[in-house]
Amino acid sequence: MTANKPTLKINFYNDKVTSITFIDNEDYSVPDIVNFSNVFLRDSSTSPDAFDPVSGQKLFTTSSIPKDLIPAKEPEIYFDNSLNEFVIKINWSDKNESVYPESFLRKYSSDENRKSGKYYEDRVEFWNLKKLLKPHRVLYYDYISYLENKDKAFLNSLINLNKFGLTFINNIPKDIEIGDTEDPYIEKIAKKIGYIKETFWGRLFDVRSVPTPKNIAYSSKEIILHMDLMYYESPPGLQLLHSINNKVEGGESIFVDAFNAARYVMEKDPHGYFALCNVPINYHYDNDGHHYFYSRPLIVEDQNKIDPLTNLAEITEINYSPPFQAPFEFGITSPLRKIGDFKDHGKIDNYQSAKDSGDRYLFRDFHRGLKIFEDFINNPENQYQLRLEAGEAVIFDNRRILHARTEFVDEVGSKRWLKGCYIDRDSYFSKLRTTYKAHNI
Template sequence: MSVNITTTRLTVRCASQHVRAGTPTCKRRTFFSSIFSGPSTVKRRARRDEESPALPTPTREYHPTPIPHEKLIHSPANAGQVDAYPVKTIAVSIEENLRTFDTVFLRDSCTCPRCVDPDSKQKLFQTSDIPQEIEGKARTVQDEKKGWVVEVEWQNDVPGYGPDHRTTHSIDWLRRALNTEVELRGGVRYDDRVLWDRDTITKNNKWIDYADWMSQDTVLFDALTHLNKYGLLFLKNVPESETSVVSIASRVGTLKDTFYGRTWDVRSKPKAENIAYTPQFLGLHMDLLYTSNPPHLQLLHSLRARTPGGESFFSDAFHAAAKLNEQSKTHFRALCTFPVTYHYHHAEHHYHYTRPTIELHPYPKYSEPTNLALHRVNWSPPFQGPFEARIGGESQTALRNYLAAANAYEKLLSQEENLFEYRLKEGECVIFDNRRVLHARRAFDATKGERWLKGAYVDDDVFFSRLRVLEERLEGRWVADGVVRPVV
């Protein structure tokens, strides 16, 4: 790294663990000092020269005389130097606000080539390797690429690192760390998902040409963004090949391999092991809820559509959940807490998993329908097993409460105005969010033609990885845990 040391214009101060005798102090508590500093640490706070003096209070000591060492920060003879002795917390002025960082955090976040492999981007030391007594001396330097950075020299460093090891963090990176911390703790999630009924999805749905999906990253990004917002997307002009669905899914990432295989066929056959492989009506459901990590995306490519009937229809489970919350908080809470068992029990396969109907993110806000912090919905009546908990005796009401809630929820899911119905034509492919959008199929007459869909799954990690890569590349930002994070 090329570094030019110059007279700093950025205020950076170190908070010493011990206040030197005779040094005036100004006690100031900040939000981040309570996060990063232990109760035994005595903070030294210096006021900016241009800051208006605060009135003395019983809990604050006021000293109008500036701390002597603050004058040295802007001295040309002492360019870049902040303190001559090591400390356990380092305070940095970011956007004219004093922010405090624990030296453990700064050391653990080091990205120098000795700490993070430049090629694999993997960490070369463990957080547990950092000594409890680690301390650092900080100064500001100007980097040709990063601009102003904070450089820390370590004492009691991780074993194996010599006295020449330095850690540098740009002001932009430190600002991002602070903003992410605040947003994660605040519990207000960034969420651009659109809850839809039939009219909304009919107006806003997207049809993407297969060739554009396969060749243009901008089209793929627009499609995946739409899929993340609405949970439903259609492709057209898909080649008539059993491998086309593999090509489509591979643009997102690796296919999910299940006991059905990497791909599978939805077509009528005798003695079917799955109701989907019959011509019978198949109600609204999600796939593989009996596994520990059900697939995020489901893809269905229509190879044959030559039989009467067999129309597909879809319903937004998030929209129905929001409506249920408006109608009855009691019903909503029942679906968030009551355990429902799903299973797939055959001679060669025995899958079993219990989960609530509605899963929320850890910090929900209930003020707006679109801010319910909905994470996933689990609804698959054909694959439901016997209840294993709260089935109780005469004094137990949980099962009855769940029954009432499930009945109210099903009515919302299947209301005609909430259903989007479409009969896939040959050469078309539907992609939908299997943890949000329910799918179903009307009965068809298998004696009067052939209906054949080729299916595949993609996991949530794969989908969001691809979406974030495209977000970073095309928009200079990415989203995780409900927080927008700029690329630094």
Template sequence: MSRLSSFSCVSRQLAFYRPGSWSTCNVIFNQLKDLRPYSTVPATFENALLRDACSCSKCVDTSTQQKRFSTGQIPLDVHPKWAVQVNKNEEYEITWTAQESEDHVSVYSQELIEQLASPLRRYNNRWRFVRDTKLWDAETLKENLVSRSYDDYMKDDEAFKDVVLGLYSSGLAFIERAPTTESTSDLEIVVENIARKIGYIKETFYGSSWDVISLPDAKNIAYTSENLPLHMDLLYYESPPGVQLLHCIANSAEGGESVYADSFHVAYKLLEVDPISFYTLTKFPITFHYRNDGYHYMCTRPLIELDNFYMNPTPEHPPVRIKCVNYSPPFQAPFEHFVTQSETAENHAEFRTFLRAFKAFEGILYNKSELFETRFKPGDVALFMNRRVLHSRREFRLPPATDADNTDGNYGRWLKGTYLDIDSFHSKLRQLSGL
């Protein structure tokens, strides 16, 4: 017995076929206008898959919107008992039957059937905002960079939406004129308030927020006055932060300019000029670690991660879609693959292939045209996508009147930072995008 239910997206007609036994359920309805508007687009489902999509009150709790059953409870022989019906709300009703269970009635909207039938519709229902991604170099970023005042961001819905959408689109956005009178003991920390307007804060071993100041015997290069090269934060975590926020409280230092680069733009340029290097960087493992001050974190991942769930090319998306980039030389551990003398010559060659690819990536990344440079003013807040936008800081020198380990809050260069999980950011992004 076949266990397929077929929906052909052609017209508003409805049909159900019974070739000798209950084997196939064909429902014919409006074609998918966003897929191929002038052609027949048949869609065939496993009966069990379609039964699993039922959202009636017996299957999905009306309050929590959570499923009341497990997919494993669906009988393998589930099939339509009789012809599919169209109710007064223009919805499709299917009565399911099976040897080991009672009959069950499911109701499906045309919108749901189209979503199940169309990969593009499913994609748009969750990731429509992806098409708004704008790759950039230093010059093109100036045309798309979003910056709003703190008061507007906190009080005006449109300004808030501009910042969130701009942050996703370019991977970088700014807030200006935020309060700068806080101290480390304040209960209300401005950068945390800014972050919580988007979603919940990702607490790390640095706490819910932290101070970026120059300290003696620092446990992290960020807490020195040295040049901090381009990097991403906490890649030694299994789930690194998705968004980072940095709020400038004070800055009288000489130097210390902030530098940003779009790693996606760099990676796509590498794909265009050197595809072998690009694909090498999607496979070769790099271990990142933090082993200091009583902590030992590590995680291994490739430099470029591809999105394997939405690989079909469309007019809006390239055939290859990058999910994230992992680049943080200050926190790289020694390589653990293909490096010992006992390894084969072939594996040594593989490491050299990776090294060549890594150099090719950096050759594009450190081109001056890729680097957007700016200087923090007190009250400035930078928000950036931690798995896309690389950030760095030039070396700086504190004024003679300030002390690196000042304890009264009068630091020459003082930033406060916090993180957001990518999931909470995407949730807010979907809500603002009407998904």
């Protein structure tokens, strides 16, 4: 960039906004003219009295900014050699002096650019079996290559996780013996992404049949499609499973993209989809000295993240776990009151009656939408079914991917043994951002 031709221009400023033109702008994601809120600009200040460069933390609160804040004089545009770009310096009426690089102003000029480096929904691909198994698509990565990022194996594993919600690791050493309580391999795979989340199942957990299981996962029975720990306030983001031994008949793993199922419901029955986004489902675990309970809708959207291509809100998570579903509490009754009850509380009763009726109709829509959702996920064309062989591991997004297991025959845990653990989504997204940034993606 040359310093002799400014790429920014101040159009005007007042006590509400500062208007900026991006000169010779060829970036379609950046508007030519942007009116920036003065409060936003002042709130984003990185001046010494507003920002600690060591910790990266703000030193003031947003509400402390005067509502009638205005540049005290004409903002100055100049080329900063240390940044190698043009900047705008603003002396604010509250005595603060702030400098705003052009790259910062461009980043916050549009919704699309504001998401850059934080969210990667534009790289998410909904899949069925045919789409997932396209020719030349790589879903498995070598264990050592993953740990050392040889041939970008770790990067590509993260890309798969973000794009499809799952990825696989193979060629894991097979030297774990029956009775071992530790699994250094699944720990190394997990720690490459983030911190292991400990739950009441432990830091690591075994998935194998036991004589009197507290969870159906620890039996040889079929496990239907579900997600783990929906009864937690903050369910795990990722689940990892390492196959140590798998010499049984049956016991195959099944994975389904629940985001794809949700979009299918929206296309087939918008009212049913709306109900799935709003009717709370109760989940609980009341066993073995533990009692967990949480309510959440099946589909969660973020209305602040709109897909520019479809103009639809982004789906951020699915909550589906029939084995741990508690009785509903929404839209399930039609209460009738004695005539005398209406004498003093008529208005309240009339309101309650209308609300009950509305909830019941929404619950009917929910039931219809749920049937469409379940028909979709139980269709083999939408399922990826495989045998997780010894020396292989799967990592999948527990807030997007449903998983199941077929029934198998085993002599109480001797022939099918998986070690598992969880990672919070925050750790995963942090690693995704830093890795993408390191590879300039």
